[in-house]
Amino acid sequence: MPQPNSPLPRHRRRLAIALLAAIAFAGSAHSAHSGHATVAVPLHPSLWPQPAWPLPITPAIEHRIDALMATMTLEEKVGQTIQADIDSIKPEDLRTYRLGSILAGGGSDPGGKYNAPPKAWLALADAFWEASMDTSQGGKAIPVIWGIDAVHGQSNIIGATLFPHNIGLGATRDADLIRQIGRITAVETRTTGMEWTFAPTVAVPQDDRWGRSYEGYSEAPKVVALLAPAMVEGLQGKAGAPDFLDDHHVMTSVKHFLGDGGTTNGKDQGNTEVSEAVLRNVHAAGYVPAIAAGAQSVMASYNSFHGEKMHANKTLLTDILKGRMQFGGLIVGDWNGHGQIPGCSNTDCAQTFNAGLDMAMAPDSWKGLYTSTLAHVKAGDIPMARLDDAVRRILRVKFRMGLFEKPKPSQRALGGKFELLGSAEHRAVARRAVRESLVLLKNNHGLLPLNPHARILLAGDGADNLAKQTGGWTLTWQGNGTTRADFPNADSIWDGFRQQVAAAGGEAELAVDGNYTHKPDVAVVVFGEDPYAEFQGDLPNLMFKAGKSGDLALIRRLKADGIPVVAIFLSGRPLWLNREINAADAFVAAWLPGSEGAGIADVLLRGKDGAPQYDFHGRLSFSWPRRADQYANNIGQKHYSPLFPFGYGLRYVDHAPLAMLSEDPGLDPMAARSNVWFDRGVSATGLTLRLVGANGVANDVIHPVAASADGSVAMSAINTDIQEGARLFAFHGEGAVELHANTPLDLVRETNGDVFVVARLRVDALPLDSKVLFSAGCGDGCSGTIALGSTLATLPRGEWTRLGIQLRCLRVAGADTSKLRQPFALHASDGVQLAISKVSASTEFDHKVDCPTR
Numbered sequence: 001m002p003q004p005n006s007p008l009p010r011h012r013r014r015l016a017i018a019l020l021a022a023i024a025f026a027g028s029a030h031s032a033h034s035g036h037a038t039v040a041v042p043l044h045p046s047l048w049p050q051p052a053w054p055l056p057i058t059p060a061i062e063h064r065i066d067a068l069m070a071t072m073t074l075e076e077k078v079g080q081t082i083q084a085d086i087d088s089i090k091p092e093d094l095r096t097y098r099l100g101s102i103l104a105g106g107g108s109d110p111g112g113k114y115n116a117p118p119k120a121w122l123a124l125a126d127a128f129w130e131a132s133m134d135t136s137q138g139g140k141a142i143p144v145i146w147g148i149d150a151v152h153g154q155s156n157i158i159g160a161t162l163f164p165h166n167i168g169l170g171a172t173r174d175a176d177l178i179r180q181i182g183r184i185t186a187v188e189t190r191t192t193g194m195e196w197t198f199a200p201t202v203a204v205p206q207d208d209r210w211g212r213s214y215e216g217y218s219e220a221p222k223v224v225a226l227l228a229p230a231m232v233e234g235l236q237g238k239a240g241a242p243d244f245l246d247d248h249h250v251m252t253s254v255k256h257f258l259g260d261g262g263t264t265n266g267k268d269q270g271n272t273e274v275s276e277a278v279l280r281n282v283h284a285a286g287y288v289p290a291i292a293a294g295a296q297s298v299m300a301s302y303n304s305f306h307g308e309k310m311h312a313n314k315t316l317l318t319d320i321l322k323g324r325m326q327f328g329g330l331i332v333g334d335w336n337g338h339g340q341i342p343g344c345s346n347t348d349c350a351q352t353f354n355a356g357l358d359m360a361m362a363p364d365s366w367k368g369l370y371t372s373t374l375a376h377v378k379a380g381d382i383p384m385a386r387l388d389d390a391v392r393r394i395l396r397v398k399f400r401m402g403l404f405e406k407p408k409p410s411q412r413a414l415g416g417k418f419e420l421l422g423s424a425e426h427r428a429v430a431r432r433a434v435r436e437s438l439v440l441l442k443n444n445h446g447l448l449p450l451n452p453h454a455r456i457l458l459a460g461d462g463a464d465n466l467a468k469q470t471g472g473w474t475l476t477w478q479g480n481g482t483t484r485a486d487f488p489n490a491d492s493i494w495d496g497f498r499q500q501v502a503a504a505g506g507e508a509e510l511a512v513d514g515n516y517t518h519k520p521d522v523a524v525v526v527f528g529e530d531p532y533a534e535f536q537g538d539l540p541n542l543m544f545k546a547g548k549s550g551d552l553a554l555i556r557r558l559k560a561d562g563i564p565v566v567a568i569f570l571s572g573r574p575l576w577l578n579r580e581i582n583a584a585d586a587f588v589a590a591w592l593p594g595s596e597g598a599g600i601a602d603v604l605l606r607g608k609d610g611a612p613q614y615d616f617h618g619r620l621s622f623s624w625p626r627r628a629d630q631y632a633n634n635i636g637q638k639h640y641s642p643l644f645p646f647g648y649g650l651r652y653v654d655h656a657p658l659a660m661l662s663e664d665p666g667l668d669p670m671a672a673r674s675n676v677w678f679d680r681g682v683s684a685t686g687l688t689l690r691l692v693g694a695n696g697v698a699n700d701v702i703h704p705v706a707a708s709a710d711g712s713v714a715m716s717a718i719n720t721d722i723q724e725g726a727r728l729f730a731f732h733g734e735g736a737v738e739l740h741a742n743t744p745l746d747l748v749r750e751t752n753g754d755v756f757v758v759a760r761l762r763v764d765a766l767p768l769d770s771k772v773l774f775s776a777g778c779g780d781g782c783s784g785t786i787a788l789g790s791t792l793a794t795l796p797r798g799e800w801t802r803l804g805i806q807l808r809c810l811r812v813a814g815a816d817t818s819k820l821r822q823p824f825a826l827h828a829s830d831g832v833q834l835a836i837s838k839v840s841a842s843t844e845f846d847h848k849v850d851c852p853t854r
C-alpha cells in the first residue's frame with residue numbers, strides 16, 4: 001500500500017477509498033441487498049377480493065393436529081418450517097433434523113444425474129420418507145413432503161409427458177384441456193414419489209423481456225384467471241370431492257406471490273412499482289380463483305413491491321393473502337428468497353416468518369436456517385403463536401392429504417407405475433394441447449395446409465431438436481445439456497412430418513442447414529430461442545437473437561431457390577422478427593410445445609381426403625410487438641399498438657395476405673445490453689475499454705494497439721482461435737484496465753443468482769511479488785475489490801482459462817451491484833502481462849476466486 005504521507009496518485013486514491021468503503025459497508029449491506037429504494041405504499045386490505053376458501057376447518061383433523069403438536073419439541077416444530085434441497089441433504093439427516101419438506105430444484109437430481117432413471121427418484125423418495133418416519137431416536141413420525149417443479153408435466157423426469165409451457169396453454173384458452181393436463185401431471189408426478197408441485201405459475205407478465213414470460217399463461221389477467229383454477233383442480237382434484245388430494249393428485253403451489261410479472265423493465269426478481277389497483281386487478285387475478293379452488297400452497301415471490309421484498313411483506317402475505325383473501329393453505333418461500341431481505345442471510349431470517357412465511361425454501365442453507373430460527377424462537381424474536389400457526393398450516397395439509405396413513409411412496413397407488421410416464425393416453429392429450437396452442441400469424445396465398453403427397457423439406461435447428469422444443473425446466477434447470485436419448489417418449493417436429501408424409505406417400509427430407517438433396521416443393525423452417533430459465537432468459541430488448549441468427553439467411557436462401565417457406569417459430573415469448581416474417585410465406589408461433597412435436601404436422605398437413613386434419617385454434621395470449629423496443633405493450637393499456645393484437649390467430653378460412661412489415665426494429669443501439677461486456681478484444685455496445693496509468697489518468701481505447709498516457713499499461717491485439725481475438729495487457733508500472741459502462745448496470749438479479757464475472761484470460765507473466773487486484777464499482781464508496789494474485793499464481797502460464805469472481809463476493813466486498821459503472825477493472829503492478837479475450841457475467845468458468853471472508 002502507498003505510504004500514508006505520500007500524495008496518492010488518483011486511481012490509487014480511489015482504490016484506497018474503495019477498500020476502506022468495503023470495510024465500512026460490510027456491516028450494513030442494507031441498500032446493496034436489493035438495490036431498490038423502499039417507498040412505503042399504503043395498501044388497503046379491505047379493497048381486495050375475498051374468494052371463498054372451499055375447505056372449512058375439519059374438527060377431526062384439528063384434533064389430530066392439537067394432539068400431535070402437544071407432543072412436539074420446539075426443534076420438531078421449527079424443523080417442519082424448513083425445506084431442504086436433495087442436493088444438500090441426505091436422507092440420514094432427517095433422522096437428526098426433523099425437517100418438514102424437501103425439494104428437488106431444477107438442477108438437483110438423484111446422484112447428481114440429470115437423467116437419473118425414475119426408479120432412482122422413487123428410491124430416494126422412499127429413503128427420505130423412511131427417515132422422516134423413523135422414531136428410533138425418539139422423534140415423532142411426521143411424513144416429509146417432497147416438492148418439485150412439475151411445471152409442464154413431471155418435467156424433471158426422463159420419459160415424462162412434456163406439455164407445452166404455459167404461454168402455449170394460454171393460447172388454447174381451453175380450461176378443460178388444462179384441467180386434464182393437471183390431472184396427468186399429478187399422476188406422473190406420483191409415480192416417482194413426489195406429492196407437491198411448484199405450479200402453476202400465475203404470473204401476468206407485462207414486459208416480454210422477462211425470462212419467465214413463458215411460464216405465464218397470458219399478459220391478460222382474465223386468461224390467467226380462467227386457466228389457473230383449472231390447473232389447480234386438475235392437479236389437486238376438486239375441493240370437496242372424494243378424490244381431492246388423494247394418491248392420484250398432488251398439492252399445488254400457486255406462484256409467485258405477488259407481482260413477479262410486473263417488475264420494472266421485466267427484470268427477473270426485480271422491483272414491481274405499480275399501484276395497489278394494478279397489483280390487485282392484474283397481478284393477483286390468478287390467486288383469487290386458485291384460492292377458491294382450494295390451492296394448498298402459495299409461493300412467495302423474489303420480487304419487491306416498491307423496494308420491499310415480498311418475502312418480508314407482512315401486509316401482503318398475512319393481512320391480505322391469509323386474512324382478507326382467506327387463503328387457508330401454507331406459504332412457502334422461494335429458493336433462498338428470504339436471504340434477499342435486508343438484514344437477513346440465507347441462514348438467518350426471523351423477518352420472513354414474522355411476515356407470514358410458513359415454510360422457508362432453504363436448499364443449501366437449511367441447517368443454518370434451522371439453527372438460527374430455533375434460537376430466534378427461544379429468544380422471542382419469532383412469537384410462539386406465529387411458529388405454531390406455521391406448523392399447524394403445514395400439518396393440516398399433510399393430514400388433508402392423508403399422508404400420515406400412507407405407506408412409503410413406492411407402495412402408494414401410483415408409486416413405481418412408470419409405464420404411466422409418457423403413456424399413450426397422456427401423450428395424446430399433450431399432442432392435442434400442441435395442436436390447440438399453435439397460432440397462425442401469416443398464410444399468404446393459402447400456402448397452408450400442405451399436401452402430404454408433396455416433397456417437403458424440414459430445415460432449421462429446431463426441426464429435430466427436443467431441447468429447443470421443450471425449453472427450460474426440462475430435465476435440467478435451464479433445459480440445456482440434454483441429448484435425444486433423454487427423450488424416449490417424444491416426437492420431434494421432424495418426426496411428425498416424417499411419419500405422416502411417409503404414410504401419405506409423399507417424400508420428407510431433413511436438412512437442418514437447408515442443403516437438400518432433392519429440390520422440395522415446400523420447406524418448413526423451424527427455428528427460435530434456445531432454452532433458458534429465470535433470469536438467464538432476460539433480454540435487453542425484444543429483437544430475436546439481436547438479429548444475428550442464421551435463420552433469416554436460411555429462409556431467404558430457400559426462397560431464392562424458388563421454394564415456398566413455412567416458418568415455425570419456437571419461443572418463450574413474442575419477439576420482433578419482421579424480417580423473418582416478411583421472408584416466409586407462412587408463419588406459425590409454436591411457443592415451447594414440449595414432447596409432442598408431431599402435433600404440428602397434425603395441423604399443417606392435409607389429411608387423406610385433402611381436407612385439413614385440424615384447423616388452427618390458438619389465439620395470442622400475449623400481444624406481438626411492432627418494434628423491438630415495444631416492451632410493455634399489453635391489451636387494455638394506453639397507446640396499445642401491437643403488430644398482432646391479443647387474441648389474434650388466423651384460421652384456414654382467412655385469406656387476406658399479410659402485407660410487408662417494416663424492417664426497422666426501432667432500437668436505440670446504446671440501450672442494448674447483454675451480459676457479455678467484452679468479446680474478441682472489443683467492448684460491447686454501451687461499454688468502453690479504458691487504460692489507466694500510474695498517474696490515474698484514464699484513456700478510452702479506440703484502436704487495437706493502445707497505451708495509457710504515461711505508458712505504464714500497453715495494449716496490443718493477439719490471435720486466439722480467431723485473428724486478433726484477444727488483447728494483451730503489459731504493465732510497465734502500476735496501472736489498470738477498466739470496462740466502463742455508459743449507463744450503470746443493474747446486476748442485482750445476477751448477484752442473487754450466483755452469477756460470476758468471468759474473464760477468459762491467459763497469464764503470460766506474473767513476477768514473484770506482483771500485485772493484481774480485481775474491482776467492480778460505481779464510484780467512490782461503492783466499489784468492491786478482491787486480490788487476485790494468489791489465484792493467478794496457481795494458473796498455468798500461457799494457457800487460456802476462464803476465471804470466475806462471484807458477484808456476491810463483490811457485494812460482500814462493498815460493490816453496489818445495482819448500479820455498476822465499472823463492472824470490471826484489473827489493477828496490476830509492474831511486470832504483469834495478461835491477455836484477455838472475453839469478459840461476461842456468466843455461470844461457466846474453470847477456476848474461481850475465493851470470496852473475501854468479511
Ligand code: BGC
Pocket residue numbers: 104105106149198255334335534
Ligand atoms: C424459482 C421457483 C422454483 C424454485 C425451485 C426458484 O428459483 O423461482 O419458481 O419453484 O426455484 O426450483
Ligand code: BGC
Pocket residue numbers: 104105106107108335477752753754
Ligand atoms: C436450482 C433452481 C433454482 C436456482 C436459483 C438452481 O440451481 O436448480 O431450481 O431456481 O438455482 O438460482
